Amino acid sequence: MEAAIDIDSKTLRRGWTTGTCAAAATKAACLALMTGEFPALVEVTLPGGQRPGFALAIEEVGEGFAKAGIIKDAGDDPDVTHGALIISTVRCGAAKSGITFRAGPGVGTVTRPGLPLPPGEPSINPVPRQMIAQAITEVAGEGADFEVEISVPDGEKIAEKTLNGRLGIVGGISILGTTGIVIPYSCSAWIHSIWRGIDVARAAGLDHISGATGNTSEKAAQAYHGLSDVALIDMGDFVGGMLKYIRSHPVPKVTVAGGVAKMTKLAQGMLDVHSKRGLADLEALAKVAEDAGADADLVARIIAANTVAQAFEMAGARGLKLGDRIAALAWKTAAKSLGDPKIALEILVFDRHGQLAGRTEFTPSDHSGSLAAES
Template sequence: MSNSTSSPRSGYTLPVFACASAVAALRYLHEQKPLAMVSLNLIKPPQTVEIAVEQVAPLQENTALAITRSDPGDNLDLTHNMAVWAQVERRMTGKAEIILQGGEGIGKQEQWGGEAAIYRYAKQVMEENLRQWLHPDEQITVTIILPEGRTLAERTSNAAFGVVEGLSLLGTTGISQPLSVPEQLEEYREQLAEKAAQFDILGYCVGENGLHLAQQMGMNPEQLVKTANWLGPMLVAAAELGVKSLLLFGYHGKLVKLAGGIFHTHHHLADGRLEILTAHCVKVGVEPEMAQQVLSSPTAEAALTLLREQSPHWVKPLYTSLADTIDQRSQAYIRKHSEHGIQIGSVLFDRNRDILVKSAIGTAIFEQMC
C-alpha cells in the first residue's frame, strides 16, 4: 500500500496507448496471433518501453482491432484506465503509407474545420513505431477510438479551446510524470516569487491555454503566472509575497467554482458548478423554470448556451454576480489564511475564447496589465 511519503508513480501519455493499440492490430494482420505486449520507441524520451495489450481481434480479412488501457501513473487524470482502441485496415496499394484518423471519442478541432485533435507527438510516435512493421507495398488506415472520450470530454474545458466531441491525443512526450502536491506547489511558488519580486500586479492564468489567450489580448507575459488547480494556496502565496493586485483569468467553467468557495478546482476533488450557477440564477432573479433547466444542464458550457439562446438578457447579470462573488470569496480566503490583504479581480472567457465578463476590479487590473 502506498503512503504519503512514497514517490508518485509515472505513467505514459495517451498517444502512447493509442500507438500500442495500433501496433498490436497491425501485427495481428501480419502474424495472425494476438500479442499480450508490444514494444514501443517513445522518441521523447528516446527509450523503448513495453505496453500491455488487453485484447486483439480480427474484424474482417484485412481489418483488426486492438485495445489497451490508459495508465497515466499517479496523476489525477480522468483517462485513468480508459480503453484506447485502434482499428487498422490494410490495403495492398504498391506503396507503404500510413493514414491516421480520429474515430468516435477523438475530439474535433473547430478552428481547423473539424480536423481530428491528434497532435504532433502522437503523429510522430505512430509513424516511428508503425513504419517498421509496414510492408513495402502496404497502405494502412489507422482509426483511433476512445469509447468514453465524448463523455469524459464534458468534464474538461476542451470546448473552451475549440476541441469538441471528444478528447485530444495531446502530449509532447511519452512519459506522464506526476508531481506530488508539495512538489507542484513548490514549482509554482518559485515562478510566482520571481515575478512578485518584479511586479506588484500579477495575473493568474488557469492552464496553458489561458496563458496563451492572455498574451494574445496584450497582457504583459512577464506579469502572468500559469497556475493549475491549486488556486487556494497560490492566492495565499501571492499575498505573502507582497502582491498588491491579482487578476484571475480563466475559462468560466473552471473559475466558477471559486464563487462556491471551492479553491482546489480539479474535477476529481470537487465540482458543484451547476449548483453554483443555479444559486446565482436565483440571486439575480432568473425565472424558476429557467433556473431548473440550468441545474439540469450536462455542463457549465451547456448552461451558458441555454441562457444565451432562451434568456439572453440574464447572461450579463448572472455572470457579473458570479465574477463579483469570485473576487469577494477569493479575498475572504486570503484573509482567512494570511495577515496580508490583496485586491482580487476576475476575467472569465467562454468556449470561443471571447471575454464573457470582467468584474469591476478585474476591469481595472486588466487595463493596467495591458
C-alpha cells in the same frame, strides 16, 4: 525505465499518455493484421528513446482489419482519461497513401483553426501521430500504407470534463502527449490547453481574451464584457503561464479575472496562485488597507482574519475599496510578464458571489509600471 518520481517528498508513479497507448495499440493491431497473431507484450519507442511495454486489453482480427486496445494508466496523476480504453483499428490503405488517420467513436474532430491540426482532422496530435507512424514502421518497414482509426469508448462523455468543447474539438477526447509520459501533477496538460485556447482565439480574429482563475470569476468576467466562449481562457492558477504565452502570441486586450484571494496573491507577486505555493500574506494585505486609509482597528482585524475573503468583507463594511488597490497591484505584477505596450491589460477582482470587488482600466502593459497602486 524509472516508473516513479519523487515530488514534494512523495513517491508517485509515472503514467502514459493517450498518444503512447494509441501507438502501442496500433503496433499490436498492425502486427496482427500482417501475421494473424497479437504479441503478448507490445513495446513502443517514446520521443525520448524509452521503450515501455504494454499488455493488451482487447484483441480482434476480422475481414480486412485488426483491432487492439490498451487501458490507459496515468500513474498517480489525477488525469480524466485514467482508465480509458484506447483502441486502434488498423486496415490496409490505398497504394502510396502512407498512413492516414481516422477519428473513431470517442475521439474528437477539430472544427476551428488555431490548433496544431487543421479543421476536419481527427484530434490526434502531431507527436502521437509521429509515434504511431514509427510504431508501424517498426512492424511493416518504411513506406507502408495503412489506415489507423483511434477510438475511445465513453470518450465523448470524458471530453465533457476537458476544454475540448471550448477549443472546437467535437465528438470526444484528443489523443495527446509530447513525451509519451505523464508526470504526476506536472500541470503540463493544463498549460498546453491554455496555449491552445489562446491560439484558437487568435485564429478566430478576437482582439480581447479573458483568463480567469475559476468558474465564478470566468462567468462574471464574461458577463461584464459580453465575451464569447472562445474568448475565455481557463487559466486556473497559471497566471504567468498564460501571460508569458500571450507575450509571444499577442492579443490587443487581455483581462485577468479572479477571486479576492487569488488576486491578492497576484498582487503580492505570485504568478502561480495555487494554494500549495503559499497563502496570501494577511499582514501585507493589512498594510495595503492601511495605505488606503484603514484605521488601526481594521488593520489589526485584517491581520487576524481567517481568510482573505473575510478581510475583504471587513474592509467593505468600513467603506474601504480594498479591491481596487489589490487590482492595481495585481496589474503591476501581471504587466511585468507581458511587457508590451501594444497589449492592454485589465484586472477584474470578484467576490465569492461573482460581484465585482475591484478593477483597473485597460492600460498598455509595458515595464514602466505606469498604473500606480494608488489609482
